[in-house]
Amino acid sequence: MSAVYINSVACISAQDTLNENFFENLQPQNSVQLLKAIEPNYKEFIPPAASRRMSKTVKMSSVASKYALQEAGIENPDAIIVGTGMGCSQDSEKFLKNVIDNNEEFLTPTFFIQSTHNTVSGQIALGLQCHSYNFTYVNTSSSLEFSMLDAKLQINDGEAENVLVGSTDEQTDRTMELYKLNNTIKEEKNLPVDFLNSNSEGVIWGEGSSFFVLGKEKTESSYAQLKDIQIINKLELAESQQFVEDFLAKNNLKNDEIDAVILGFSGDAKSDVYYTNAMDLFKNSSLLYYKHLSGEFNTASGFSTFMACHILKNQEIPEVMKINSVKKEEVKNILLYNHLGGNDHSLVLLGKA
Template structure:
């Protein structure tokens, strides 16, 4: 399955929304999790609508709008979103109302806005888009499942698909996840640092004037051993008739914690330039959505950005990027992206 990227935008803990100054300035976060660096939403979204939007809706709508503007698409043939935690802020609000009202009569608004499919639904309502609308929530494969559905939609004849991944963090969620040792709660912890954000894409079946990158192939797999990952990578390259020397950059979701999977990948691809993306996005169920966005932007700009290169030397041009990510050693992803021929 193949799809062409004609537009993409992302909001992350770093400056990634403004393409003119993409990752030019590095934000030094002083908190124990990475909160999103958000744009001026009033310039993108009707201020009257902003008042009723939670942060994850704002991030998603703004990213979706910008991706569509880049691709010159007004109404997508499908809206597909992956999210691990959904609208956490609204979920907390709803649960607080239950407690405050002692389980009495509640307004249904907070509950309606707290469901995972609120993001895709809100985008479709604002666009007046009646087409295929799906939300996938499957831990570390939430975005991957959304991407697979998007590619299937293209295969079935849909002209263009809006697909993205989004997750938000609140202090309460961070405290809860930290209490069960899922993420770092202070600088002394040898655990991954939680992050938040949204990344959206317009995918098309055929290359057009706006296309700048292509998703050549993608595969998701669960619970492998370290040696299994090596075999999966070799098998993945073989089925695309490629050798490791044909890959210009390996982009990995290493989160700074000692990890046998990433060590094995680094050893297998040691002759290649290797870069990372979770130092930008932080760890989340849908961090790989930003990884795909970063790979696409690198192919478009023919640039490896500061603070991303881990090892090896950038050769000056990028034709193919191999993305590898996993979440907690359970949900693993391989995606091959390429530059569109001019």
């Protein structure tokens, strides 16, 4: 498969990533259980009447997708593909609450209609009046990777030239309560957390929305080449190094040719061992982490992809992301490794555009 170019990026996250100077103002967060996204003033982008009917994830995605399309100079993409782990859980919760409160009678269908996972891609298409291929992937922590793989195949097969790809997830009160009860979210007694040397289970949970325009042709504003993606659902710890090495061999790369590796350390002692294991393969690469900036969530890899694109374009690595002190003269290849709780492992290879 030939390379596909990432021609624009936009991200709404726990960092002020819509601000042009966000690179210098990255603030690590290690002492809260939940990391909220910094939201824009939606009135500037969405009519207030429409905004009131939209859940947080739809609003974040509408704005991030507008930024991405604007930067790429595209009015109507050839396809819209969105990855989400939890979908529109805010509206799902509202609908289920209505079912209970009204004894399953006289229910308005609005919350149910808006609670489906593909609401996000549908709302973006409605706003753009885009009648092209529209698809949503719900594959927990590899939802974005499946979306990008689909977009890459569409472009390589000549089905599309420019594809809008996004990832989005929101926090909701009841779901966060349940995550605290089953120890998915760290207990307060284990805060603040040392993301790289944690000895407790659980994570700091975040949220956010990241959008990218993938194109067949390189442009003046191109950030990176999307070279390859590998996804596996289950992986034993003993197999993790082989998983990475096979992926590099498939792309004719040696370990030393990877200039930077972005690992998804989440502070969960039980599952972070996969990253510690993978680190041993890259003694001569810049090792980076990011979930102390974004929090952990199903599509947190959207934030790491966004950061990787900026690193490749600007040839600059933020100090706050560094695990080691290795510094390459030029960043040509970045490997992203992510999973959620030890499941759904993904590798993404990005190259300099």
